[in-house]
Amino acid sequence: MSDYEPLKFYVPEPTGRPGDEPDFTKLIIPDAGSARKPAIDCRPQEIKDLATTIIRVMNRDGEAVGPWAEGIDDDVLLDGLKAMIRTRAFDERMMTLQRQGKTSFYMKCTGEEAIAIAHKLAQTKGDMNFPTYRQQGLLLATDYPMEDMINQILSNEKDPLKGRQLPILYSARSHDYFTVSGNLGTQFIHAVGWAMASAIKGDTKIASAWIGDGSTAENDFHSALVNASVYKPPVVFNIVNNQWAISSFRGIAGGDEATFAERAHGYDIPSLRVDGNDFLAVYAVSRWAIERARRGFGPVLIEWVTYRVAPHSTSDDPSKYRPKEESTAWPLGDPILRLKNHLIARGLWSEERHAQAESEYDEEVRVATKEAESHGVMGAGSSPKDMFEAVFEELPPHLREQRQKMGV
Amino acid sequence: MPQMSMIEAIRDAMDVKMAEDDNVVVFGEDVGYFGGVFRCTHGLQDKYGKNRVFDSPINESGIVGAAIGMAAYGLRPCVEIQFADYIYPAYDQIVSEAARLRYRSGEQFTAPITIRTPVGGGIFGGQTHSQSPESLFTHVAGVKSVIPSNPYDAKGLLIAAMEDPDPVIVFEPKRLYNGPFDGHHDRPASNWSKHPLGDVPEGHYTVEIGKASTFREGKAVTILTYGTMVYVAEAAVKETGIDAEIIDLRSLLPLDVDAIVESVKKTGRCMVLHEATQTSGFGAELAAQVQERCFYHLESPVVRVAGYDTPYPHAQEWDYFPGPARVGRELKAMMEAV
Ligand SMILES: Cc1ncc(C[n+]2csc(CCOP(=O)(O)OP(=O)(O)O)c2C)c(N)n1
Ligand SMILES: [Mg+2]
Numbered sequence A: 001m002s003d004y005e006p007l008k009f010y011v012p013e014p015t016g017r018p019g020d021e022p023d024f025t026k027l028i029i030p031d032a033g034s035a036r037k038p039a040i041d042c043r044p045q046e047i048k049d050l051a052t053t054i055i056r057v058m059n060r061d062g063e064a065v066g067p068w069a070e071g072i073d074d075d076v077l078l079d080g081l082k083a084m085i086r087t088r089a090f091d092e093r094m095m096t097l098q099r100q101g102k103t104s105f106y107m108k109c110t111g112e113e114a115i116a117i118a119h120k121l122a123q124t125k126g127d128m129n130f131p132t133y134r135q136q137g138l139l140l141a142t143d144y145p146m147e148d149m150i151n152q153i154l155s156n157e158k159d160p161l162k163g164r165q166l167p168i169l170y171s172a173r174s175h176d177y178f179t180v181s182g183n184l185g186t187q188f189i190h191a192v193g194w195a196m197a198s199a200i201k202g203d204t205k206i207a208s209a210w211i212g213d214g215s216t217a218e219n220d221f222h223s224a225l226v227n228a229s230v231y232k233p234p235v236v237f238n239i240v241n242n243q244w245a246i247s248s249f250r251g252i253a254g255g256d257e258a259t260f261a262e263r264a265h266g267y268d269i270p271s272l273r274v275d276g277n278d279f280l281a282v283y284a285v286s287r288w289a290i291e292r293a294r295r296g297f298g299p300v301l302i303e304w305v306t307y308r309v310a311p312h313s314t315s316d317d318p319s320k321y322r323p324k325e326e327s328t329a330w331p332l333g334d335p336i337l338r339l340k341n342h343l344i345a346r347g348l349w350s351e352e353r354h355a356q357a358e359s360e361y362d363e364e365v366r367v368a369t370k371e372a373e374s375h376g377v378m379g380a381g382s383s384p385k386d387m388f389e390a391v392f393e394e395l396p397p398h399l400r401e402q403r404q405k406m407g408v
Numbered sequence B: 001m002p003q004m005s006m007i008e009a010i011r012d013a014m015d016v017k018m019a020e021d022d023n024v025v026v027f028g029e030d031v032g033y034f035g036g037v038f039r040c041t042h043g044l045q046d047k048y049g050k051n052r053v054f055d056s057p058i059n060e061s062g063i064v065g066a067a068i069g070m071a072a073y074g075l076r077p078c079v080e081i082q083f084a085d086y087i088y089p090a091y092d093q094i095v096s097e098a099a100r101l102r103y104r105s106g107e108q109f110t111a112p113i114t115i116r117t118p119v120g121g122g123i124f125g126g127q128t129h130s131q132s133p134e135s136l137f138t139h140v141a142g143v144k145s146v147i148p149s150n151p152y153d154a155k156g157l158l159i160a161a162m163e164d165p166d167p168v169i170v171f172e173p174k175r176l177y178n179g180p181f182d183g184h185h186d187r188p189a190s191n192w193s194k195h196p197l198g199d200v201p202e203g204h205y206t207v208e209i210g211k212a213s214t215f216r217e218g219k220a221v222t223i224l225t226y227g228t229m230v231y232v233a234e235a236a237v238k239e240t241g242i243d244a245e246i247i248d249l250r251s252l253l254p255l256d257v258d259a260i261v262e263s264v265k266k267t268g269r270c271m272v273l274h275e276a277t278q279t280s281g282f283g284a285e286l287a288a289q290v291q292e293r294c295f296y297h298l299e300s301p302v303v304r305v306a307g308y309d310t311p312y313p314h315a316q317e318w319d320y321f322p323g324p325a326r327v328g329r330e331l332k333a334m335m336e337a338v
Helices: A044-051 A074-099 A113-122 A146-154 A186-200 A219-231 A261-267 A279-294 A335-345 A351-373 A384-388 A397-406 B006-020 B044-048 B060-073 B088-098 B134-138 B151-163 B229-240 B257-267 B282-297 B324-336
Strands: A128-130 A207-212 A235-241 A271-275 A300-305 B024-028 B053-055 B076-080 B114-119 B144-146 B168-173 B213-216 B221-225 B244-248 B251-253 B270-277 B303-307
Touching: A044 A261, A044 A271, A074 A113, A074 A146, A074 A279, A074 A335, A074 A351, A113 A235, A113 A279, A113 A335, A128 A186, A146 A351, A186 A207, A186 A219, A186 A235, A219 A235, A219 A261, A235 A279, A261 A271, A261 A300, A271 A279, A279 A300, A279 A335, A335 A351, A384 A397, B006 B024, B006 B044, B006 B076, B006 B151, B024 B060, B044 B053, B060 B076, B060 B088, B076 B151, B114 B151, B134 B144, B134 B168, B134 B251, B134 B270, B134 B282, B144 B151, B151 B168, B213 B229, B221 B229, B221 B257, B221 B282, B221 B324, B229 B244, B229 B270, B229 B324, B244 B257, B257 B282, B270 B282, B270 B324, B282 B303, B303 B324
Parallel strands: A128 A207, A207 A235, A235 A300, A271 A300, B024 B053, B024 B076, B076 B114, B114 B168, B144 B168, B221 B244, B221 B270, B270 B303
Antiparallel strands: B144 B251, B213 B244
16 A cells, blocks of 8 residues: 555645735845845856845835945936836826727836836946836836827827837837837847847847746746856846736746746856845846946846736736735835935935926826827827838738738 | 626536536636636636646746646646737647647547637737637647637537547637627627527537538628638628628638538638638638639639738727628629629
């Protein structure tokens, strides 16, 4: 007779579902300033501990502490705060447009603003981003015309993508923003290829790859890591761990007991796990990783620990699958509020300036929206002719025939 | 008889099979606790437990690959790919593995898996929520493809697929989930509760894989179609007054060649109609079958009406979608041809 118990099938579960109290006791949050800052050329094995901690800079009193706090310009912080306020104002207004039936679809990045924005501010012109749909901050931190983003969302006659692409899947080569794919994860390996090209050509450009916690399950994530491991190109891997992938918690992507950052270890890629709601930490670690890549020390992986405060998209209702109060219970707080408090404590900002900035950006978005709406909403103004263009550089005969038959 | 939407009918099919057969397991992205983004598996985890209904990592090749391993062991997995537009990472597992396990192993290992996936346009979903990739699968030896156009067929075909000894892909036209759709996007949506094909018997029944149905009898021309286009064809027929016979293929592979031949020989004309892009689309196979088997009965060339050969656009959806106006125009032109 066998002395083995029958096996049991294991399916991980989140700590709470609707009706439960939010429970983040599993998330161990080290003190700000406690994580060390390694040498720029450290070997991956030397910093394995940084993949299981959470690198944090701002303490409870809003002070910047520890080795990662050093050498950050005040201007970067002020620019970052403004870009975050701008992004939040943008998200709110676009959400309204969707409810008014002017666009079919929208996705907010509420609570995650610091990540894209601080990272962008740590980059140099020419460093290419391979974003997901939730890195609008990469554009809103720049001078990319807000109205063009809205034109794209409305699929109107001024849509830079000519109505061909789903709202928010922008493309902005001029602003180092790779065309966003609706197919999850594919961009991760593109970033590696881009970085390999930079090395092959002997340039000094780096690539930043972006992916969500859930999407790290896709094969392309693993393709990216193995290729980066082999060729050591200048690429920074950003995993935005916002705890949820639609209704699936991070454990369904294998991120419950092990951290996402730890995955890099098997590939001999250095990795760091960071408080994604701490603007200073995001900036400092991004700057370190980008510098390391640009100096030729190879790829770096960063797990940004954050929380998806918003619904997945305008088609989603999170109250169906997670505790109602979970987002307010999130222990790492709100990135805007935290940076605001830090700057106020240092005398660089005030409640009045904050309120003023909020209304200025609201107004900017309102004006841009109005202008964009005048060029059409919900696909109006797009041309059927554009449907046939850009499939290939030159219209092949069969498409020419189809277009002619359609009469456009 | 209970009235069901296509979503409810699909859910009911899985429910019936899960109750009958402990070997049936259901998984995919968001299908467990939440019950799927289209709610097709809603309530199944509660009823059958996490051992049998669970969430998958966002890894389509893993979903199909794991299903193959389970099926080889003896389970009967029915998996969901959230949108057919996301099935491509699983293509290798379907084409090189599921479709060939039986053949290459001397039938020692087989892959009786069911892959459910929403297809087709009409929801303003842009290029990643609208595609119709069926011909990429009908081209593959060893995998069956079916596509229901109503709740009754959806339940019957899904049960048949889940009982089939070989891999079956069930393409679910998402625009039909809640009601029939004739391509008139600017008119109020109708739902299945008022439609005779929303009558869905309780319990077990099957719709045989490989059998077409005559959706509308007619004498003037045969329209070979499937999925959402069945209703578009119906609207075009009403609007043009052309007495077309509409054949709802239901099963693309195997194909009900007899039904096709019988109808085309009767009418002497044939249109093939699908949403998918035209070039190398399933319509090409249909046109070839008709040419081979009915050539001497044809009074005019076989006409294909299909999606244009572009990626599925977002804003231009209603220019792209082969709606009743376009189908009607082509029908008239066909009838005028000598
Ligand atoms: C290949 C592929 N599979 C499935 C989907 C459907 N889908 C869109 S977003 C999403 C969840 C992604 O979660 P995560 O990567 O954590 O990113 P987040 O939305 O949290 O930013 C899913 C399953 C898709 N777009 N592409
Ligand atoms: Mg996520």
